[in-house]
Structures are given as C-alpha cells and as structure tokens.
Amino acid sequence: MNFSGPSSDELDLSNCDREPIHILGRIQTFGYLVAMSTDWIIQHISANIGEVFGRGPDDLLGAPLAEILPSSALHAIRGKLQLLSPNDGSERVFGVDLFEDGRRFDIAIHMSDVSIVVEIEVSNVDANGVGNPGSLIKSMIARIQRCETMDGVYRECVRQLRAVTGFDRVMLYRFNDNGAGSVVAEALNRGIEPFMGLSYPATDIPRQARRLYLKNRIRIIADINSQDVDIVPPTNPNGAPLDLSLSVTRAVSPIHVEYLKNMGVGASFSISIVIDDKLWGLFALHHYAPRQLSMETRSTMELFGEMVSLVIEGRLAKEMRKVEEEARDLHDRVVGRLVATSPTMEELVDFADDFRELIPCDGFAVWAKDVVRTVGRCPFPDDMPGIARFLNRAAASRVYATEQLSAVYPKAQEFPDRAAGLLAIPISRSPRDYLIFFRREIIETVTWAGRPDEKPVEYGPNGPRLTPRKSFEAWQETVRDKSAPWSISDLKAAEALRVSILEVLLRFNEESERQQQRATQNQELLIAELNHRVRNILSLMRALVVQSRAGAKTADEFAAIIGGRIQALARAHDQITNDHYQPQSLGSIIQTEIEAYIGHKVSRVRLDGPPILVEARAFSTLALVFHEMVTNSAKYGALSDSRGRIEVSWRIDENECCEILWRESDGPPVQSPTRRGFGSTIIERSIPHDLGGEVTVDYHLAGVRARFLLPPQVFWLDETPEAAAPENPAKESSQVNAMTAEIAAPMSLSGKSGLIVEDNMIISLDAEQMLLDNGAARVLTATNVAEARRIVESEAVDVALLDVNLGSETSFALVPLLDEKNIPFVFVTGYGEKVELPQSANDGVEAIKKPFATDQLIAALERALARRPD
Structure with a gap:
C-alpha cells in the first residue's frame, strides 16, 4: 500500500484492511471475463478476450452476447443462471464446446449486483485431473472419518489434499479468537522447511480478505510472477468498478503478491473452512513454481472443504456437548446443595x-x-x-x-x-x-513465522510504504x-x-x-420441581421440533408451526406458575396441555363435559396433573404410536363432586411402571393432598384408565348464557386446517393438474414448487419426450410447461399430441429471443426465458389456460 502523508513510525500494515481487493479491476492471465447487463449486453470484458473470441474489446463492448456465442452456449449459461441468487455463489459447467469448434472450456457464472459475470478457462489445464469427483470426495471423506482424534483428522486432510493437487506444501491454518492463527497440520515435499506449529499474526490476513474467504470459499493464484489482465472499461457509466468478490479468476492484491514472493512461493491455492458462518481456518497450499488447477479440480476441492467443515464441526460439537453435559450435572449438584442449605x-x-x-x-x-x-x-x-x-x-x-x-x-x-x-x-x-x-x-513461548512487527519501510513515488516482512524464520516471543x-x-x-x-x-x-421455617419447606419443593420441569421442557422442545417437521411443507410453514406450539407451551407454563390468575374452565386447562405437547396428534383426543370453572387455588394443581398425563401418554401410552386415542370426560356426580375420567385406547400394550418418579407422585398425590380429592390410576393392558374426583369447594358450574361445552381439539384442529388451506391456496391454478418437461432436476423441482404454491392440485414431471408421451396418454393433464432443449432432443415433438388432447402449453427456453417455435404450434403459444420468476411463469400458464377452447 502507498502512503503520502504520515511518517514511517505512523505506518501500520493494518491499513491494508482498507485496500479494496474485491474491485482491483484485473483478473489473472489464465482466465477470460465477460460481464453483461441483465438483457445480455456486454458491459465489461477482459483485455485478453481476443485469445478465445477472436475479436477485441472494442468490437465486443456494447454488443449483445447472442451475436457472439452460439445458441447452445447461451442455453447452457441461462440454465445455470436459473439456479443462482444475486451475490450468492457461482455456478460452473465444465468441458463446454463454447464456440462449437471443438475447443473445450470451463465456465463460471455469477451475479455481481445487476451484472451477469461469465468467466472462461481452457479445460483440463492440469494433466492429472480428478477423474470422478463424487467418488474421489467419498473416498477422501471416508478416510478422514476413520480418524479417531482431531489431530488425526487434520493430518489426513492435508495429506490427501497434497496427493490430489500435487502442491509442494499443504498446511491447515487454524484461527484463534484474536484473529492470529497457527499451523496445526502440514504435508510437504522433502527438503522444504516445515512450518508446523508456527503462528502468524492477524495482520497477515486483512479483514476484507477474511470476508472474501467467507463469500468465495476457494482462491487460486496460478503464477505469482504473471502480469494481471485489465478489465475494460475499468468502471461502468456510473463510475463504479465491477465487484469481483465471487470471481474465480480475480487478480491478487500487490501486497499479498509481495508477501508470497518473500516466502519464495510461486503459486498458491486456499480452501476456506467455515464453521457456524465463521472463518474457522484455511487449507493453504503452496507451490514453488507456477501451478494451475483446472476449474473442475478446484470445484471438487471446494466441495471437499465444505465436507471437511461439516466433519470438523460435528467433532467439535460432540466434544462441546460432552463438556456441557458434565458441567450441567455438576451445576445441578452444586445448586442442589445451595438450595438445601x-x-x-x-x-x-x-x-x-x-x-x-x-x-x-x-x-x-x-x-x-x-x-x-x-x-x-x-x-x-x-x-x-x-x-x-x-x-x-x-x-x-x-x-x-x-x-x-x-x-x-x-x-x-x-x-x-x-x-x-x-x-x-x-x-x-x-x-x-x-x-x-x-x-x-x-x-508462554509463542513461535512466530518471522517477527510479526518486522515490516520494512520503502519509499515510492507516493512517499513511504510499509511492506510485508521479508523473513519467515522461526522467532520466539515470551508472553x-x-x-x-x-x-x-x-x-x-x-x-x-x-x-x-x-x-x-x-x-x-x-x-x-x-419466614424462615416456611422458606425451608418451599426451597425443598421448588428445587425438586425445578429440576423435573427443566428436564421435561428440554425434552419437550426437542419433541416439538421433530414432530412439527413432518407436517411442514415449507420453511415458513415450519416456523409458523413451531412458533404456535411454543406459544401454547408458554401459556401452559404461565397457567402453572402465575399467582394472580383468574378462574378458568376445566376444559381449557386440559386442552391447553394437550395442544402444547402433542401438536398434530390433537385430533386423537376427545373432550366432553359440562362448562365447569375451576377455582384459583386448584388451577395450577390440575394443570400440572394433566401435563403429566399428556406427557406420559405421549411417551408410553396411546399417543406414543400412530393409532392410539384418548377420551377425557367429566360430570357432576350424585355427591356434587366433579368426576373426571381419562381413558386411553388403541395404543401399545401398557405395563405398570416399575418405579415411582416425580411425575407419578404429582398425578397420584397432588389432588388428594392439595384439594382434598381422590385419584385412581389403573394400568390396563389395553390402555391407561384414570379417575379424578374434585370436591365441590374447588369448582362450580358455569351457568352463564355464553358458556358452552368445551371445544373439541379434534374439531378445532380440522376447522383451523380447513381455514388455513382456504386462505393459503391461491385461485390461479386451483385444482389444476400440470406437466413439467425439463431435463434439469433442480429447475424442474423449482418450477414444480411454483405451481404447487399457486394452487395446482398435482404436478407431474418428465425429463424426455418419451416419458412425457406416456404421461399425457395415461394421465389427466390440464396444462404443460415444456423446456425447448432437452439435451439430445427438443420438446417440439410433443406439440401435436398436446393439441390432440386439447392441453394448452407454454415453452421455456434458454435461447433468449431467437428461439424459433415449430410451425405446428398455434400463434398464441408463448415462450418464456430462463431465468423466470414465479409471477412470470404463473401468468403465462394462466394465459394458456384462458386460450384453451371449451
């Protein structure tokens, strides 16, 4: 970095944190770049583009890409673009005959703000390649998972990376909390000085570089001594440079180049290790001569890095869980002693x-x-x-x-x-x-790779300049x-x-x-209840997540279900612990506990009885008893499988007591518990002890039977006109589900059956979800013409979506059959404006371009349905 004002003692390499390394305006020599607007007009281009396009920047800038590339290449690019979100990673395709002249290229596509960036590399630049990427990654991860210790995992990772990539040195560099890091594993050629155990200061990797390591998980520098290629023009008409944060060929900061040269490195490759959305470490690969890896090899190693991140995260989480479990048990013992004394x-x-x-x-x-x-x-x-x-x-x-x-x-x-x-x-x-x-x-003695504060000052045309240190010999610091x-x-x-x-x-x-005497008694009761309730709540929360997952179709729906059930649980907790509650109906006490705990199984519980209000002092006791009844049923009784049912009924008997009957049926065989836990004690003793009532619990093989008798002084019959019988959870659940379905289902494709003919699985799944979200009753998919014919001839189809290019064939052959069956259809194409529809297609048939949005697709299908003759 260059400075023009401060003196040398004011210079600080941390100023590199402000270097805009993502908008340097250059790429490396092994790549070629074309940036376009969303309507496919070329905005920027690398100065070396003539090597592959045969035309210079002056001829290409401002021209439509469709005039330069054949339709097959445009289709491949548009198909990958459909899978992308703005500023979120890149899609790659390998071995493309880009110009249909036999030359093979690897292509990376990403979105940079409102520009489409296409980067091109010559295929198979590394002779060895990776063969079958999936088999290679599977084999590498299998070896890593066999390692018993974390150090073993680290060593196996660097050993395999060096074997696959052929780099002279492969290091695993782990970051500390303060940003500094150290080498925890290394594999290297003979005769090379080892860096194992050396530490590096946080300033070696500036903050903006760390952010890029999170966004772009791999980074190649093929030749430290090569001259970078300029992007032409350097800025857009608004004066802003092209953001290359997601670029695979982005040029390197001059300061970083100088740093690597000082180490004697000729080429480098890095793979980020990201855990919990934070940069945990890096695989740093060094070669002492130029070395280029193909885009396919780099992409395979990127997948390897993601898999290793998951392995390390899982191992660390397992260790943390063990430590936390031990700490939790110790904490419980300590708190128990505190409360007791x-x-x-x-x-x-x-x-x-x-x-x-x-x-x-x-x-x-x-x-x-x-x-x-x-x-x-x-x-x-x-x-x-x-x-x-x-x-x-x-x-x-x-x-x-x-x-x-x-x-x-x-x-x-x-x-x-x-x-x-x-x-x-x-x-x-x-x-x-x-x-x-x-x-x-x-x-403590810390061994640094060179003295961290030894950074020479040099003078350039703009004044003094602080340069990276030149020595990386081990230097020890006593802390x-x-x-x-x-x-x-x-x-x-x-x-x-x-x-x-x-x-x-x-x-x-x-x-x-x-009140010393009363406090001692309360403390003993509360600590026992607290331990019991906390453990139940932890298990209950996990159960809510697992049970809710099966009934949710989308992430938003899943979040809504979880949110609703957690709120129900919170209400039940308030009912048990609040000292200032108002009288509540018996039915609401039971129903709240049922809804809070068993979720989608609520339809299997039936409540029946007259409107009864429970007095305040009895409310928390009953809520706690029925919480335990529901919990036991969900764990061991009728609600623990998919068939069991519960009926809860109550009446006022001849002695003016309230008799509550709990009956379970159709569940698994029931056995009497072998030990009495705190929950059983609450069920059997709370009502007699606190309310003066009676409890009988029988464990029949066919299901639990329980009888609870409340004395007249703790309840009364609600005779107000608005009082009604308790709402049956099963009935309420069905009503809510019906209302939700009615509101959620848009009318645009309501009840219709759709057919999607698309050879790309992810695009097909995406379109299928769009149709279902807009009311389609059923969506069928096919990947080729033959499969689509079988579906049309055997199934009822209301509307079809046809991808023009299905790889080795087009979907045009389906037009006569769809017309014969009176099935309207819409084409989808990656060819842009130049697609020529078959003459057999009606004049009103539409073709929408990839990438398409939901509203665009649904509108086209609606217009097609509207054009269908009666």
Missing part, C-alpha cells in the same frame, strides 16, 4: 470447592458487603477493594472475564503470580457483590501477564451459576429472612 452471600465461600470444580481456577473469593473472603491463590485483601471498584465499572448483571487483567487494570501488574486472569460473577445489584475466580500467570484463557464452557457455567444464585438461592434467602 440456603447460605447467606457471606457463607458462599464455604462452597469454594464446588465452585472451583465447576470453573477451574487457582483462587476463589467472595466479595459481599465490602468484605472479602478468599480460598487459594488470590490477591491480598488490601488489593480487593480496588478490584471491586474496577468491576463496578463493568456492565451490570453480566459475567466479566479477562485473561490479562493488567491490560485493563494496570495495578494488576503488581500481582500477576496471584491473579493474571479474572472471572467475576455479580450476585447482587446494590451494593454489587461478586464471586471472583482468579488464575495465575502462565509464561507474560496472561493466564490460561477462560473457555466458552467456563463462561456458560458462570452464567448458569449467576442465574441460579440470583433467581433461586437469593430469592429463597430473602424469603427466609421473613
């Missing part, structure tokens, strides 16, 4: 061993009411008031953590051997009290004043502990100050 904040230091097991540390302190109590290696008591005041400046009610306390609190430089790192959990607001975990200093970092699991455990202390422990401590 109800300590004051000052007494929390007695649980130091439990807390230190949950969050490993060298020292632990409780700062409460301006007094500190410590265990282990901690700052001296005189240092704690200053640390507390420093923590008071942090955000309220947030866990605070740092691995280098001295960087934000300079006084900590006096005690790094006792507290280099700190994690603080606020446990009150006014005054602020804390649980504080300390970690001592760990002196001090830092502790072992706090992991994600440490932070999650800290947040869970904060919530538990604030929402459970402290709430019970405040209650004990007012």
